[in-house]
Amino acid sequence: MKKRQAKLKAEYMKEAEELFDELIAWDKNTPEPDMAQIEEIVLTLRKRMGKRMAETLLARQEKGQPAERVHCPECEKEMENKGQKANDVETRAGDLKIERSYYYCPRCRRGFFPLR
Secondary structure, X not given: OHHHHHHHHHHHHHHHXXXXXXXXXXXXXXXXXXXXXXHXXXXXXXXXXXXXXXXXXXXXXXXXXXXXXXXXXXXXOEOEEEEEEEEEEEEOOEEXXXXXXXXXXXXXXXXXXXXX
16 A cells, blocks of 8 residues: 555656646746736646546545445446446546446436446
8 A cells, every 4th residue: 555655656746846847947938927827827737737636536436436236326226337438527626537437227228437
């Protein structure tokens, strides 16, 4: 567990360093930025880092999903696990493309990607 956390921290630190280098390069190439330009670059870089963190946490959640059977919220019958599917999710951290187990109820013709 600690090795995985150390690896994750190293990846985040590398990405943070790359974002900082990008910020410094932007500053060097933008001699007299106004407040709107400064806010724009800072918010853009912050969004990229936040998106990366959200993707990592979502991927870890998928691995922690229980092996128990999933039941349809409509008819309460067991749903079919259709395997891993990609799903675009709009979040406050940005648009994320995640892969997780997809469940489908053939009776109700409903499907969903549970977070847990």
